[in-house]
Amino acid sequence: MTDDRIYAQAARAWPFEEAKKLVERYKSAPPKKGYVLFETGYGPSGLPHIGTFGEVVRTTMVRQAFQRLSDIPTRLFAFSDDMDGLRKVPTNVPNQEMLAQHLGKRLTLVPDPFGTHESFGHHNNAMLRGFLDGFGFEYEFQSSTDWYMSGRFDQGLLDVLRHYEQVQEIMLPSLREERAASYSPFLPVCQKTGRVLQVPILETNAAAGTIVYQDEDGTKVETPVTGGCCKLQWKPDWAMRWHVMNVDYEMSGKDLIPSVQLANKICRELGSPPPEGFNYELFLDDKGQKISKSKGNGLSVEEWLEYAPPESLALFMYQKPRAAKRLYFDVIPRAVDDYLTFVEKFEGEAPAQKLENPAWHIHNGKPPVTGNGIPRNALSFGILLNLASVANAETKDTLWGFVSRYLPEANPVSAPFLDKMVGFAINYYRDHVKPHKKYKTPDDMERAALTELLAALEAAPEGASAEELQNIVFEVGKKHPFPELRAWFKALYETLLGQETGPRMGSFFALYGRKESAALIRKALDGSIG
Template identity: 65%
Template structure:
């Protein structure tokens, strides 16, 4: 009997999938499927965190599908009935938007003039965003659920359990906030504003509440049909109950909210979903990334310098560990992805299912045809001092016989990513230095060997010679020899495997580069920094 390797796989999506199977006791839920959910706040455009949450949830869903034939669905739920609290900085017609503060996002005019409302605009951006990554999901709108009546039953349940909800929420609030708190936010029929006002009376039999309007008048309104929405912790709980959500992820900053919403869901007679808490991203200084501060990477910035697959790998790896999300993580993510992709065909089924590319590509990763690393391309761009893809392809086609941009589109994409990254992030930080006496001796020996072995293309032979020179000159540790080559020849403290670089760039070309470095051609004029 053959055992499914997924049953014992240690990859975190499989651990989560098995936890979910245990929740449902390996049986089809009454609603007929297992429901995964991700949330989106459409007061702004989708961002890299949105991608991460949908990508990771999709990975758990795919692992679940490998373990079970039970149907699954993934809802991307937009909280588009929230009131517009402030005018975003990055939109046109900001003065017009200011006139519609506090209205539900789906009742605020679109500042771009393209859609029915600002909420509809941002929802469309979400769908386009998710579709561009081929995510399999179903879009859901809070406005649709509230106004269609599909939330009516759970809203009446909240009203019937009003005191229990308040008992859960009030201890978590500051005194001033607690004095006016209500789980219901009426939508004012006069102004269209989502009101945060205390509830004066509750009429569960009639399904209504009475509140004091901003003009002092008392207003009775139904809690159903879109006349009210719920405060977000109660809203989250009610959604879980109404949709019967089985699985949802959230960031570390929402741990307390998950606990409160879970208690509210239980008070409403429902069961909160299995939750997974992921760590928040950090910037290059180790500070939490903030959308308002802009300290970190946007998804457009990542995709300017690297592939979506490399971003998926970054999201897959250690989601419960804080990671720097900044430009300098990109090269490693790209090369790690290529390494995992190249290993996959040679692995057995048990190893493949632990390989990140299995999860990135929903169990069917493509064949890898990229014989050159991203790091190597970065240094090739530096050695050539070019931003022209054709120049790099001249060296690549000699190194990988018959390789062309047309025959190797993945490699061509990598070339263009490398040139963009080199131009924007490597060039500004290059700092060349002169060699010490012993380093100069080593580089002179390497130059002489390269002249004597013109045309040598075996990377291992070249690497062994570089290694032997360092040993002969008694560099201790030996990595100091390689670091010296990187700093003197490339203006960087780290670089490629030298044998691979020389095989790609050429023995004569590398010898000439060493000549120029030893002559001081790369050094900046006195009083300046960086390359001359």
């Protein structure tokens, strides 16, 4: 056994803990299908969103961990439920009146309101693939319509029909009385209209592989359950999919735990072990409310990527997946700086420690090297953001003027990641800092401390390092009767930056320049700042 395998077996990071479930699952023999199958699901009635990203990136992290623990090949299916009927018209698409005429049809029969693809389902599937490809995920796209229409689900559908009563016994107690009275796991697809029907099932014939249902016009229709003539309600559909594909791992949100439990029971009833699973907590908005696609609260992937690199979003998804977390604009700067910190720490860590570092999981064991286009902590996102604030920067050139003086060897070509960070800082400052800046007028104690800090900065050696400047700030603060040093730094942030939090002031002064920092303090003292 290699050292890498030994380290992986001892790793405690949550993706390794999840991957060990799969090692245990196949400890006696590898899967007959020849690979371990990971799956993520997507409902293409709408566009991909931040939850889609979170589920795929987290599943990918578990897959990567498993690949370090086992030699069994793996596959990841990104499964689109495009056989579903269109139940309501989304509010964020064009041609809504046209879509309303096709309610009930499977999504791959509904015309594309954007006019670019074969159907609405095909359009959203293309969006999903483009979304996943843009992040470089390794996956295989799978279409529910294709599996149903090609017959690859036929055996599973016949298995559900043979276990019809048992499936009903599992499902009915979970339903309201009114819903239970007409519930059936099968949804016939009307051969005249293409609509996926929610109608009573009058008879089942397992031997013939058919059901009899009452059509919307009142007539009785006998139809095969195979060949795309029927689809399943989503919970039995989930279970049947696991059963047919022999899915080994699928995670889902905490809100779906009851659904997972039902699908697990149905899967076992059909004769297959359900997949290993993981239930992640849902995100909260800035008010502590759960994020909802219909409400539009919270953050979208596109909004995050306006202000930060995708690696920072991957880190946010990695950290504490079973804890409810606020997903709003104010978490972005911390996520970026935490990412940079983990990347920088990675280089000096022992092999076992590296497996616990989020950077390992974000980059599949090969994070970038700091200093080679990735800034070290001295140039954190927080520092750049505050520099943009005091310089009132609206262009990259303004910030690069300071950065180049601080790091003469860096430029937008040699440090492309840093160049992106500069742009992100300007965007974030413009949209989320500038509108809320409010400078505090220093009181007598703060004025005395600022006056002493001004003199100390001007007397500092010409080439004083960020650490030396930080020590100066500390020493000045200690000489004045602040209740604690934290109050001194808060006073600096409020009087010099117009906000309650900020960066290491020594690093900020070093980057902004001693002369410029001294001028900033003078403005705070004479009331001309802001």
